[in-house]
Structures are given as structure tokens and as C-alpha cells.
Amino acid sequence: MKFSMTENGFQTETQFGSLDISANDEYGFRPYQLMVSSVAVCSGGVLRKVLDKMRMPAEDITVEVKDVYRNPDEASRIERIELHFLIKGDINEAKMPRVMELTRKNCSMVRSVEGSIEVKETYEIIH
Template sequence: MKFFMTENGFSGDLPFGELAVSTNEEQGFRPYQLLIASLAVCSAGVMRKILEKQRMPAEDIQVDVKEIVRIDEEAGRVSKVHLHFLIKGKIDDSKMPRVVELTRKNCSMVRSVENSIEIVETYELV
């Protein structure tokens, strides 16, 4: 990956297109938004694979970011993220605690921040 300075922030020319990053969300994605998106989508993708392996394929998974806590005194550091998964399909609710545990264990983005950001995962079967 390579990023270049622009008038409003930075831009990356990535395999699937240009990624505009800026501290002004009218000019591009804010860095913390990309961090949260990485945590949410990585977790949901891992959860999807685990459900498939357990023969409970999800028809749909949505992730609602319920809470983001930032510490202003520490340069706006993200200290907590609450990810709430809305899962549609024939899912055995009794197996979900283990699915959530395996998701956390196998999501590289969550593992990358596990000692600095509190990640809370909840789910709802719809």
C-alpha cells in the first residue's frame, strides 16, 4: 500500500479503487472510522465462516456499532468498541457463545488491538 498527500488529507490507490482519508469526514474517511470498520467487517467475516463450518450458514449478518469510546486526553484514542451482530438464518442459539468466542479468537483485527481497545461483542438472532 502507498498513500499520497492531497489537499484535504491522503489518498491511497488500492487494488479496488482509491481510498480518500482525511480528518475532515466531508473529504474522506476519518482514520478512526477505518479502524472501526476493520474491526466490524473482519469480525463479521470470521463469524460467517465459523457459522458455515458449523453447518449453520447465515442468510445475512449486519453489524451495528453500538458504542465507540474515545479518550480526548489521549489524542482521541479509541478505548472501547461495542459490536452488535444481527444474524439471520437457522442458527442454534445455544451454539452462539462459542461462535462469538471463536470469532474473537480468529479475527486478526480484533487480535491486533486486544491489549489496547476493549471490544464488546453481542448478538441478536433475527
């Protein structure tokens, strides 16, 4: 990837179009939003795959970012991300602790921030 400076931040071209990134959310995605999005969507995608492999395919998964704690004394560093998964489908509740364990273990973004950012996951099953 190549990022080019713009008047208000940086821009890159992707196969899906241009991506604008700026410290000012009037001009593009803020870097922390992209970091949080990466963790959330990676987790959701892995959760979906784990449920499929356990023969409990989800009809729908929504990932809510409930909280992001940024430390103002450390350059607004992200210290905690709280994710809540809303899972619709015929899901065996007894298997969910293992599902969540495998999701965490196999999400490359969560693994990449391990020891640096606390990622807390909760879930709710909607029938």
C-alpha cells in the first residue's frame, strides 16, 4: 500500500476505491477508527467461520463496539476495546465459551494487539 499526503491527511487507493485518513474526522477515517474496525471485523469474520465449522451457521452477526478507552496521558493510545456480538441463529449456548476462545485464538488482529490493547468480548444470542 502507498499513502499519499493530502491537504488534510493521507489517501490510498484500494481495489474498492480511495480511502481517506485524517486526524480530523471531517476529512476521513481517523487512524484509531481503522484500528478498532480491524479488530472488530476480524473478530466477527472469525466468529462466523468458527460457527460454520461447528455446524451452527449464524443467520446474522452484528459487532457492536461498546467502548474504546484511549489513554489521554499516553498520546491517546488505545488501551481497551469492548466488543459485543449479536448472533442470530440456532446456536448451542453450551458451545459458546469454546466458540469465543477459538475466535480470539484465530483472529489475526486480536493476536496482533495482544499485550498492548485489552480486547473484551461479550455476546448475545438472538433466536
